Amino acid sequence: MKVLVVGNGGREHALAWKLLQSNKVEQVVCVPGNGGTATLERCQNLPLAVDDFEGISQFALKKGISLVVVGPEVPLSNGITDYLQNQGLMVFGPVKAGAQIEASKAWAKALMQEAGVPTATAAVFRESAAAKSYLQAQGAPIVIKADGLAAGKGVTVAETIEQAESAIDTIFQGQFGSAGNFVVIEECLLGQEVSVLALTDGLTIRPLLPAQDYKRIGEGDTGENTGGMGAYTPTPIATPELMARVQTEVLEKTITALRNRGIDYRGVLYAGLMVAPNGDFKVLEFNCRFGDPETQVILPLLETPLEDLILACIDQRLREMPPLAWKEGAAATVVAASGGYPGDYEKGKIITGIQKAEAAGAIVFHAGTKLNSAQQIITEGGRVLNITGTGENFQEAIAQVYTGIKHIQFPGVYYRRDIGHRVLKIET
Structure with a gap:
């Protein structure tokens, strides 16, 4: 089979690398890819933009692409899956309606509350004065988030009221474009973050190994937020007991809530958790795709063929798959x-x-x-x-x-x- 991977980051290189380990995968094409995918055996780059849905579709149909795997959140939130499916292509990644779970923090928060998923208390604002008034009543530390996609940089953990007000101003003044049309103000949770990436066919959902990433630029977790400066897996804080709770209290509840809204969600559901010192947890956010850099540590330990899992999700056969196999270590x-x-x-x-x-x-x-x-x-x-x-x-x-x-x-x-x-x- 021939696979097309959309994206140009480390996540997409890891996806191409893993897919090419299978004797079922003849070739991988990356759009637009990077220097690593350009030099990967049986892999080629295609110089198209990730939002050139028509160009991607025409190439895939002409070249007999069997499967399209979408890496980044932006094309998913813009409806690439819907478009390519309408052209008769097989796509791994949620439809636009499902991708709202990452594209809008306010939408995701409402879904969590509706589903009964444990999450931080939050309020949503569309203008600065009301946001700052709420902020004064809540105090600091507190978390300020741009509502939409901001490449992992739209979140500020403010230690003071002044920092929080500055973050609100930054968002509403347009630094994050349309992602800053709304501001989400959320209680500040203490503990360690854990990333739980799960594969789902819309009915069944199976978690991958839990990972922990490092978002701050500086050592000791200081400085500005980034897209991620490193990661490791499997994180010991995510015990089997905690993962069993995440399965029933987060993953299954969320998939059910999406289905109740008429959303057929097939792809990756990524839950970012905050695990408190007492072992309890709450969901900080959801993402609609493979994490970066979590994918780069999870896939090297995965022994189950990735394409088998992806196709099972697309065909709604995930329940029939045997338990995922992992390398020790x-x-x-x-x-x-x-x-x-x-x-x-x-x-x-x-x-x-x-x-x-x-x-x-x-x-x-x-x-x-x-x-x-x-x-x-x-x-x-x-x-x-x-x-x-x-x-x-x-x-x-x-x-x-x-x-x-x-x-x-x-x-x-x-x-x-x-x-x-x-x-x-x-x-x-």
Whole structure:
């Protein structure tokens, strides 16, 4: 079969890499792809935009593409699945109505409340004065969110009223475009975040390994929010008992609520949880796609063929699938970013050391990279590479990552040196 993967990040490189491990997958085409997918065997890039639905459809039909896997949230929220399905193509990813679960935090919050899913108390505002009045009554710390898609950067955990008011002003002044038409103000929950990515055919839902990511740019979880600076799996805080509760109290309730709204949701449902010190949890948000960088640590441990799971979701056969098979051990990834990220950064820097990192045992997933005319890999984005390691335990996996990342060089390269510090403390 031929598969087309929509997107150009580390998540999409990981998806293409995993799909190509199957002897059932003849070729993967990435739209538009990156420097890593350009050099992956049996993989090619197609220079189309992720929102060029017509161009993607025409290529897929002409070239006999069997399956389209959509990576990013933006084309999903804009209806790529609906469009391609109407052209007779098989697509993995929820329809536009279902993608609202990520595209609108207010919509998702209402769905959670309707379904009885445990979540933080919140209020939604469409103008600044009312939001600030509510803020004064609630006090700080408090969480301010842009309602729509903001590339993982529309959330501020404000320690003071002044920070919260500044975040409200930033959102309503248009920094996040239409994502800032509404502001969601939410209680600040304490604990550790856990990412639970689950596959669903709209009737049955099965979680993948729970992961923990690092959103802040600075070590010690300081500084601005990013799209994610690293991750590891399986996170010990997500015990079997907690995951059993997540299955019944979050995943199954949410799929039922979507179905009750007439939404046939097939794809990935990603629940971002806050787990309190006492082991209780609440849902912070939902995403409608594979996480990034969580995908880069989950897929290297998955032994069940990914295309089998995807096709079972599309055909509503997930209930018939045997339990998911996983490699024993752990995986971790660290993001090598451009200097200045998540703010302004320069592009076009030549990257060296990728082959040396891979020779040291790491898997290098490309994110913001490009293959130039001289066949050199250069920087093209803020999050440039994901250096991933696996091992029998976290100590081995994390050591493999940091051994590999030492070989990666380009002007301004930055990465956190404390990814996985929590689990290392647990193991020792």
